[in-house]
Amino acid sequence: MAGKQTERTGRAGREDKAGSGAGSVREDRGPVRYGPPAPDPGLPVLPELAEVLAAAAGRSEPEPTGGGEALREAATAYWERRGLHGSPENIAAAPGASPLLLALIAAHGGDVLMPRPCTATWIPQARLLGRPAYHVPTPAECGGVPDPYALLETVRRVRAEGGRPRLLLISVVDDPTATVAPPELVREACEAAVAEGLHIVSDETWRDTLHRPHDTVLLSPAEMCPDDVTVVCDLAGALTPSAWPVAVARFPDTERAAVRHARTLDSLTALGAHVAGPVAMAAAHALREPDSVTDRVRRAAALQAQVAAAAHRAVLASGALARPPQAGRHLYADLGPLRSRLANRGVTDSLELEEYLTERLGAPAPGGHRFGDELGALRVRLG
Structure with a gap:
């Protein structure tokens, strides 16, 4: 079974769409250079x-x-x-x-x-x-x-x-x-x-x-x-x-x-x-x-925990799935249960989901294909 799920990335033909600008997907949603931005807490410099x-x-x-x-x-x-x-x-x-x-x-x-x-x-x-x-x-x-x-x-x-x-x-x-x-x-x-x-x-x-x-x-x-x-x-x-x-x-x-x-x-x-x-x-x-750094790290993690927990509740309330966030600044959501509703909006894979959510949220929402997940899975990282 693992063999069916294992994929040599060099042969990942399904990802070709992510780099080809195929269909109506904008070019800047596909190439590596437009992948997820560097980690940024959104907080002022200490x-x-x-x-x-x-x-x-x-x-x-x-x-x-x-x-x-x-x-x-x-x-x-x-x-x-x-x-x-x-x-x-x-x-x-x-x-x-x-x-x-x-x-x-x-x-x-x-x-x-x-x-x-x-x-x-x-x-x-x-x-x-x-x-x-x-x-x-x-x-x-x-x-x-x-x-x-x-x-x-x-x-x-x-x-x-x-x-x-x-x-x-x-x-x-x-x-x-x-x-x-x-x-x-x-x-x-x-x-x-x-x-x-x-x-x-x-x-x-x-x-x-x-x-x-x-x-x-x-x-x-x-x-x-x-x-x-x-x-x-x-x-x-x-x-x-x-x-x-x-x-x-x-x-x-x-x-x-x-x-x-x-x-x-x-x-x-x-x-x-x-x-x-x-x-x-x-x-x-x-x-x-030093104390100033450790205090900042602690307070930043506490703030990010609150934001992630709220996002998790919102995702579950929508009918989508997500593991409870335990660390970091992101939430990885599976919108598979919403597939039919998203299809009515022209969203059928994670590349289209990335474009759809990024435009509506006004913030990067990289699709699961960026992280090696199947293009056909409706997964997205929110943060």
Whole structure:
């Protein structure tokens, strides 16, 4: 069954419509460059961070590839406080999650596996590198982490077809679904991945945006598989403005990981992907988590929880479906129960749904096809 749901994105013929401007769909609703915008809380910049950035504006020396010592030390301390021990030598920073993940994928050979749905940038990045990429179904209760049995079946099917699955991308605190994967699911999926020889990249961008942090158990894959997991965090998720792009990766403390760390730095150098000096200073300050930053993160998460809960109630009241939001700024809605009513308005797939809702809401409402879901499914991310 998983094989029927698994899709090699390189052969995703149904997505051709999303990039062809077919029919009456506007051209700007299809191409990758018009995908979901960068995460933005819609809140003013924290004055303290603006002051740090302004104070560093006179810096003339460039930040080294992978981040300077101050930024890497701050990232190390950030993860130490979350139970993930390491050293600055195991950290790499880049101007945003996209170039960092691109460099990480390049550092690992073989095919890429990812859950369906998944972060919007993952599929285009695998394609850009010419890597075969495969979707794996997620369980009913959450997104971001594949069903362990479906993962095993997918790996074996890909190998039987001559593929080389080597890398699994997951997000325990997920965008687009706004869910948090249960610890037992994380454990089973990671054990299955490691047993099949996959390295895991855990995107934990949204881990500091839990709506009910005291009632939610969050397990990082790096806690249980420290030698087989690279953790990535885009600071725009909770700590810094999206206009100041910076993301950090924490590599395992192994010889094999050291080689991949070096390859990642090589790719970042080739891309010219250096964090701007003033942004690096502000990011280091945010990663040290002074009281002003942690208070802002807490209050922002509480506000986003209220908005998401209200949106969830409205979606359910309309007759549509959505998992209860647990983190982040979005809600992933399934308007399948409204299919006949939407068809009367000319909406028959997620591309048309994206156009329809974006025009009426006056805000981006990316369809599920952006996240690897079937084009025919009427799913949309609201936020």
